[in-house]
Amino acid sequence: MIVKFIARRLLASVIVxxxxxxxxxxxxxRTRGAYVPGLDLNPALRPEDIARLRAxxxxxxxxxxxxxxxxxxxxxxxxxxxxxxxxxxxxxILERLPxxxxxxxxxxxxxxxxxxxxxxxxxxxxxxxxxxxxxxFSVAGxxxxxxxxxxxxxxxxxxxxxxxxxxxxPSGGVTSPFGGGDIGDRLLHLxxxxxxxxxxxxSLWSRFxxxxxxxxxxxxxxxTARAKGMSERxxxxxxxxxxxxxxxxxxxxxxxxxxxxxxxxxxxxFSWPGLGRLAFERALQYDYTTVMGVVFFVTLLVVAGNxxxxxxxxxxxPRIRYS
Amino acid sequence: MIDPxxxxxxxxxxxxxEGEARRPAQSYWNESWERLRANRIGVFCGxxxxxxxxxAIAAPVFSQFVTHFDxxxxxxxxxxxxxxxPYLLGTDxxxxxxxxxxxxxxxxxxxxxxxxxxxxxxxxxxxxxxxGYYGGWPDDIxxxxxxxxxxxxxxxxxxLMSILFRPNAITLAAIIASVGWGGVARLVRxxxxxxxxxxxxxATRSIGARDLRLIFRHLLPNVLPVxxxxxxxxxGQIILIEAALDFLGLGIQPPxxxxxxxxxxxxxxxFHSGWLVVFPGVTIFVTVLASNLFGNAVRDAFDPRLKAH
Numbered sequence: 001m002i003v004k005f006i007a008r009r010l011l012a013s014v015i016v017x018x019x020x021x022x023x024x025x026x027x028x029x030r031t032r033g034a035y036v037p038g039l040d041l042n043p044a045l046r047p048e049d050i051a052r053l054r055a056x057x058x059x060x061x062x063x064x065x066x067x068x069x070x071x072x073x074x075x076x077x078x079x080x081x082x083x084x085x086x087x088x089x090x091x092x093i094l095e096r097l098p099x100x101x102x103x104x105x106x107x108x109x110x111x112x113x114x115x116x117x118x119x120x121x122x123x124x125x126x127x128x129x130x131x132x133x134x135x136x137f138s139v140a141g142x143x144x145x146x147x148x149x150x151x152x153x154x155x156x157x158x159x160x161x162x163x164x165x166x167x168x169x170p171s172g173g174v175t176s177p178f179g180g181g182d183i184g185d186r187l188l189h190l191x192x193x194x195x196x197x198x199x200x201x202x203s204l205w206s207r208f209x210x211x212x213x214x215x216x217x218x219x220x221x222x223x224t225a226r227a228k229g230m231s232e233r234x235x236x237x238x239x240x241x242x243x244x245x246x247x248x249x250x251x252x253x254x255x256x257x258x259x260x261x262x263x264x265x266x267x268x269x270f271s272w273p274g275l276g277r278l279a280f281e282r283a284l285q286y287d288y289t290t291v292m293g294v295v296f297f298v299t300l301l302v303v304a305g306n307x308x309x310x311x312x313x314x315x316x317x318p319r320i321r322y323s
Numbered sequence: 324m325i326d327p328x329x330x331x332x333x334x335x336x337x338x339x340x341e342g343e344a345r346r347p348a349q350s351y352w353n354e355s356w357e358r359l360r361a362n363r364i365g366v367f368c369g370x371x372x373x374x375x376x377x378x379a380i381a382a383p384v385f386s387q388f389v390t391h392f393d394x395x396x397x398x399x400x401x402x403x404x405x406x407x408x409p410y411l412l413g414t415d416x417x418x419x420x421x422x423x424x425x426x427x428x429x430x431x432x433x434x435x436x437x438x439x440x441x442x443x444x445x446x447x448x449x450x451x452x453x454x455g456y457y458g459g460w461p462d463d464i465x466x467x468x469x470x471x472x473x474x475x476x477x478x479x480x481x482x483l484m485s486i487l488f489r490p491n492a493i494t495l496a497a498i499i500a501s502v503g504w505g506g507v508a509r510l511v512r513x514x515x516x517x518x519x520x521x522x523x524x525x526a527t528r529s530i531g532a533r534d535l536r537l538i539f540r541h542l543l544p545n546v547l548p549v550x551x552x553x554x555x556x557x558x559g560q561i562i563l564i565e566a567a568l569d570f571l572g573l574g575i576q577p578p579x580x581x582x583x584x585x586x587x588x589x590x591x592x593x594f595h596s597g598w599l600v601v602f603p604g605v606t607i608f609v610t611v612l613a614s615n616l617f618g619n620a621v622r623d624a625f626d627p628r629l630k631a632h
Contacts (some may be wrong), residue, residue, distance in 0.1 A: 006493070012467075012470065015467055015470070015471075016467075016470050016471055016474045019467070019468070019470070019471030019474075020471055020474055020475045022480070023471060023472075023475060023480075023484065024475070027480075027483040027484060027487060028483065052423050073415060083535065120351075139615065139616065140608075140612065141614065142610050142611075142615055143559060143563075143608055143611040143612035143615055144611075144613070145566050145567065145570075145583075145604060145608065146563075146567070147566075147567055147570050147586070148566075148570075148586060148600075148604035148608070151586065151589060151590065151604070152600065152601075152604065153602050154590070154593070155593055155597055157593075159593045159597075171562075234462075264476075264478050265478070265567050265570075265571070268571060276478070279479060279482070280482060280571070283479075283482050283483060283486055284486065286486075291479075291483070294479075295475070295476075295479050295566055298476055298479070299474060299475065299476070302474060303474060305442055
C-alpha cells in the first residue's frame with residue numbers, strides 16, 4: 001500500500017521537475033540573443049568567430065534540441081559550464097549550497113523550536129494577555145516585508161551600534177573578510193539573516209500550532225484521558241501535542257519552496273553568498289546554464305521535500321494511506 | 324452550507340406563530356455583510372485601505388495642495404533634508420520630496436496589487452471551474468500544469484520574467500499573477516468538486532440546463548464566497564511580493580516611484596538619512612497589516628467554516 005502510494009507520488013514529482021525545467025528553459029530561451037551583451041559589437045571578433053562561439057555553447061541549436069541534450073547531460077551529472085566564466089555549474093552550486101543550507105536550516109530549526117512552544121502557550125492560555133500578545137506578534141510577522149526587516153536590523157545593529165561605539169553585528173557576508181572564518185565569526189554573521197528568515201516561519205507555525213492544538217484539545221479522547229485521571233502534563237504533551245503536530249509536518253514541507261525564495265531576498269540584503277543570490281546575479285547576466293542548473297537543483301530539493309512530507313504524513317497518519 | 328439562489332432561499336409559507344416574532348428571512352449576503360460590519364477591527368482596516376486608495380487616486384491633488392511638490396522634481400541643493408518644513412518627510416538623494424513620492428508610489432503599488440488579484444482570480448477561477456466541472460483528462464492536464472507552476476520557486480520565475488519583459492505596472496501585475504492563479508485554481512476546483520455533488524445541481528441538470536448555465540448560474544455563485552475570501556487575503560501578500568521585486572530592481576523602474584523601489588538604494592544612505600529607510604517600509608507594513616486584518620475579517624464573515632479559533 002505504502003509502496004504504491006510512494007510510487008504514485010514519485011511519478012507526479014518527475015512530471016513536475018520536467019515541467020519546471022521546460023518552463024524555465026522556454027523563458028531563458030528568449031534571452032539567448034542577449035547572451036554576453038556586446039559580443040556582437042566587439043570589433044576584434046569576426047562574424048565566423050562569433051558563430052563558432054555560439055556553436056560551442058550550443059546556441060545555434062533550436063531550443064528543444066538544446067533542452068534534450070541538457071537534460072541528458074544533467075541526468076549523467078553534467079550540469080554544463082557557466083556561460084560567463086566557463087567554470088562547471090555544479091562546482092558553483094556545490095560551493096554555494098553549504099552557505100544556503102547554513103542559513104535556511106538555522107532559520108527552520110529556530111522557527112520550529114520557538115514556534116511550537118509559543119503555539120502551545122497560546123492554546124493553553126487562550127484569551128489571556130499572553131495569547132493576545134502572541135497574536136499581535138504573529139499578525140505583525142505576516143505583514144512585515146522581509147527585506148525591510150533586514151534593512152532595519154542592519155540600520156540598528158550595524159550602523160547605529162557602530163556609530164555609538166557599541167559592539168555591533170556585521171551587516172553582510174558569511175565571514176569577515178580578513179582573518180575571519182572561525183565558528184564564532186560565522187555565528188556572528190548568521191544572527192541577523194537567520195533572525196529575519198525565521199521571523200515569518202515563527203508567525204506562521206506558531207499560529208498553526210495554536211489552532212491545531214486547540215482543535216486536538218477539544219477532542220473526545222483528550223476528555224477521556226483527563227477523565228481517567230491522567231496528569232495534565234501527560235494529557236497536553238503526550239496526547240495533545242503529538243497529534244497536533246501531525247499537520248505541521250505537511251506545512252513545514254510545503255514551506256520549503258518559500259524557504260528557498262525567501263532565502264533569496266535575505267541573501268541579497270545581507271550579501272550572503274548562497275544559491276539564491278547566485279541565481280539572481282547570474283540571471284541578470286543572462287547566464288543561461290547556471291540559472292538552469294540552479295533552478296533544476298532547487299526544484300529537485302523542493303519536490304523531494306514535498307515528497308518527504310507526504311510520505312512522513314502517511315507514516316504518521318494511517319488514514320491518509322488508505323484513502 | 325452556502326446556497327444563494329438554491330433551495331433554502333424558497334420562502335415556504337411556514338406555520339404562523341402567534342405572538343412570537345419570526346426571524347426575518349435574510350440572504351446569505353446580508354448576513355455576511357452584517358457579520359463583517361460588526362467586526363470593528365475589520366471595518367477600521369477596510370476603511371484605512373479605502374482611504375489609502377483614495378489618496379493614491381487623488382495623488383495630483385495632494386501634491387498640488389498639500390505637499391506642494393512634484394514627485395519627480397529634483398531639488399538638488401535640498402537633498403537629504405530631514406523631515407520638517409517644507410519637506411514633511413524629508414527628501415532623498417536627488418532632493419525629491421519623500422511624502423509626495425510615497426503618495427505617488429501608492430498609486431503604483433496598490434494599482435499593481437488590485438490588478439494582480441483581478442488577473443489571478445479570473446484565470447484561476449476559469450481553470451478551477453473547468454477542471455472541477457468536467458473532471459477526467461482536462462482536470463488531469465490542468466492540475467498537472469498547476470502543480471508545475473506551484474513547484475517552481477516563485478521568485479525564480481519572477482526574476483526570469485522581469486528580466487525578459489522589463490515590466491511596467493501592468494506587465495508586473497501579469498507576472499505576479501502568473502504564479503498566483505495556481506492556488507486559486509486549486510481552491511476553486513476543490514470547491515466545485517464538493518458543490519457538484521449536491522442535489523440542486525442534479526435537479527438543475529435534470530430539467531435540462533446546459534453546462535454553461537450550470538457553471539455560471541449555479542456553480543460560480545457558490546464559489547464566490549471562497550473567491551472573495553481569497554481576494555481579500557491575497558492583497559497583502561501581493562503587496563509584499565511587489566515591494567520585494569521593486570526593491571531588487573526587477574519591478575517598477577525608476578524614476579517612477581513605488582514603495583519598494585524607494586528602498587533600493589536606501590542602504591547607501593543609512594549613515595545620515597535613516598528615515599529614507601523607515602518611511603517607505605512603515606507604509607508597506609501598515610498597508611499589508613491592514614489588508615491582512617481586513618482579509619481575516621472578510622474570511623470570518625463570509626466563510627464561518629474557516630473561522631480560526
